[in-house]
Amino acid sequence: MRRRGGRPHHRGPRRRARPGRHRRPARHGPPERGQEVTASTHRAQPLPLARHRVRPEWIDYNGHMSEAFYVLVFGYATDAMMIETGLHAGYRESTGCSLYTVEAHVRYLNDVSEGARLAVRTRLLGADAKRARFTHEMYVVEDEGDEPAPDAAPVATTELLALHVDQNAGRAVPFPAEIRERLEALTEPAPEWAGRSIAEVPRSG
């Protein structure tokens, strides 16, 4: 298992949606004028989208993003989820505890080009005393503030298992009650592609 990076999460300023673009209201600011915030709105997208732009150094000689950098962007999305659920730098500093990724299942579904705008949707699938299971879905969007279209296909997905670790003691310890409650409150049904393993390929013939 490994310690999570906890890099600062940069979110660019949001532009106003253009006509014809898909955009949902931000979930964590005050409601906009005339916008009704309902439980189902929150349930549909409880965590804000993590947004990144594909950098030149993430591109291989074929002109497409290299597989490690899909995982880098997913790591940034995990950092953003940690901030949203209270597992932020201040928490790590005051408690010595952090979240360690122990296992990941990645599907690379489509190429991504330099400069592409990425929007990553995070879903908490479950949490118990010391563990959290969650997914990220990566989409390419046209403009900075865009939501992925409802029928958009992700360019990549990942499913992750992470452990809450006391770094001084060097072992997994229970989440504080309030963080476990936040994780549990955010859980959603698993997407149909979760729980996969890699299919066998015959040894010969």
Add this chain to the structure above:
Amino acid sequence: MRRRGGRPHHRGPRRRARPGRHRRPARHGPPERGQEVTASTHRAQPLPLARHRVRPEWIDYNGHMSEAFYVLVFGYATDAMMIETGLHAGYRESTGCSLYTVEAHVRYLNDVSEGARLAVRTRLLGADAKRARFTHEMYVVEDEGDEPAPDAAPVATTELLALHVDQNAGRAVPFPAEIRERLEALTEPAPEWAGRSIAEVPRSG
């Protein structure tokens, strides 16, 4: 799915093994004087170890390698396997075909520090007309030419599924017969941890 990077694979010069270090003869040069090359020797370790040193830019603020860079090193090991099996840059240029990673299952088992010397063992688990399934196991070794000790625990593992793609046609196509034969000749039994999926974590409670 994504196009593989095909970065050149750098192997440092090998130092002579020091007493007490674990080192096996290189597999792909001529046999050393007095060394008997047997089928079982080849079967035990058919592909050379891929070797890398952990760079400062792979380290997060906690002083350990960040999860994306485990995947970067595994990607270099895939490039090395491609070179060994004939899927090298010359092949890609002359045929327009390459290997695309479509799915990966990673286990992060231990922290890795800046400057650590990594040795990655690759196993082909199976190949059919258009697909290859293989694993990489990452070890930390003390010195550049060291083999991992027979009882060493890997710091990370990955299991991968890749597809042979005609980049001009934009679809999967069969491997040429001689490459498929090379892939099949290298297949080994799957390690016990292969075929895993991420366990469910309860949605609440």
